[in-house]
Amino acid sequence: MAATPLLTPRAAHAPTLGLIGGGQLAKMLAQSALQFGCEIVLLERAAGTPAAQLARTTLLGDWDDPARLLELGARVEVTTLENEFVDAGALAAMEAAGHAVWPRAATMRVVQDKLLQKEALAAAGLPLPRFRAVGEPAEVNRVAAEFGWPLVLKKRRNGYDGKGNATVRSPAEVPAAWAQLGGGNDTLYVEEFCPFAAELAIMIVRGRTGETVAYPLVETTQHNHICHVVEAPANVPSALAERAAGIARRAVAAVEMVGAMGVEMFLTKAGEVLVNELAPRVHNSGHYTIEACVCSQFENHVRAVLGWPLGSPALLAPAAVMINLLGAAAGPGTPHGLAAALAVPGAHPHIYGKAQSQPGRKMGHLTALGQDLTEARATARRAADQIRFGDSITPTP
């Protein structure tokens, strides 16, 4: 007897795309996939996430539950991820069952563990801040004797927005940092502190057969480890931008990424480019590509994982600035001042549709293009200043 098909056949069937995670990155990926007639199935822990309204179905469950992942795999043609926290072993179980998952479990196993990631990049000969595995607090002091203070103690897995990092300036600060990050059982590693002149990032999209496109190099500004502003292109000499793009392409190839990958880098005062970390997914530093590039990072990620030709990453304007719209306080996720922001010509707000604002939570972003960075910055700032999340400020009419 023939098995009952899990999918209702559709005429002129475009692939159904499975997304693990349903946040703003999944929402923007879904918007691009819908453009091509795809359907979306999400796997998320909760209903009502930003991407849910664009999905045909949301499977509720844990990302690391192999049974849930297998159920997702059975309902879609291709599965991809919006974050690096899905256990690589669970992804390998999907692959073993014959499901197409991009990026591959082998890529995620290396990239989701920052120590393994750094070892892979070092083995490929890429420039990095010096780093070392540490199994106990006393080892941090021994590394400091070699690298000097301060050091950055980092969680190997599951860090984001600086939540897995602590800067330690002396032996006295080590125990508290160790405890704060839950040290032990090979969970931490240590890096030399890099007194960078600027933070740079670049999005690379790599297709299934290894072809890549590189977006422009951008400069990112972080406060409290959270990205606030992205400026494209970075205001650096073109030779430096080319060098950074070359490093980023080699980094992406070293981990055999398929899909969009964010490569975060430090520019040192001596003009050296060091890789900080890889994000194996679409990335905040590439949100500007929606309005500013021929083909956005989201569209190119969808093209890559579905095995379709990649689109051009070229800029459509000389400059673009993206500002993250962060929650000002706890409260509802709908913003004040959206109409006032839309009244600023050339401003493109994106509201993620999260139910709740929290201080510092990424609730949306806004991009403006310009003839130069000064113009794009001024437009983006004027519009972003109109929008508030989670407080009771009365919007300007």
Ligand code: ADP
């Ligand atoms: P996350 O995964 O939480 O984004 P990162 O490792 O990218 O963590 O660190 C977040 C921010 O912390 C970086 O953007 C940078 O500003 C700072 N940082 C991280 N590592 C170093 C370092 N080795 N030296 C100096 N600053 C660092």
